[in-house]
Amino acid sequence: MPNIQSAIRRTRRTEIQTKVNRLRKSKYRSAVREMSSYISKGKVKEAEKFLPKFHSQLMKVAKTGSINKRTASRKISRIAKKIKNLKKK
Numbered sequence: 157m158p159n160i161q162s163a164i165r166r167t168r169r170t171e172i173q174t175k176v177n178r179l180r181k182s183k184y185r186s187a188v189r190e191m192s193s194y195i196s197k198g199k200v201k202e203a204e205k206f207l208p209k210f211h212s213q214l215m216k217v218a219k220t221g222s223i224n225k226r227t228a229s230r231k232i233s234r235i236a237k238k239i240k241n242l243k244k245k
Contacts, residue, residue: 177220177222180217180220180222181222183213183217184213184214184217184222184223184228187209187210187213187214188214190206190210191206191207191210191235195235195239195242198242200242200243203235203239203242204239207236207239210235211232214228214231214232215228
């Protein structure tokens with residue numbers, strides 16, 4: 157346990173931020189899981205309908221730095237590509 161006042165405050169802040177980041181990553185993972193389930197089940201309409209929300213959720217998490225912006229963009233791009241390929245079939 158830190159003795160210096162600023163270190164005590166910093167510890168408190170770190171604990172809070174860790175919880176927030178964990179929450180954000182959880183939202184990110186659940187969005188990816190939901191979209192993956194639509195794609196694996198072949199539900200193209202649901203996947204297309206969810207795509208804007210999916211994009212929004214990933215970018216919201218990315219702008220805070222919980223995940224890298226490039227990672228979010230790559231996920232979105234790959235998912236959009238999979239949906240496009242499903243529509244062709």
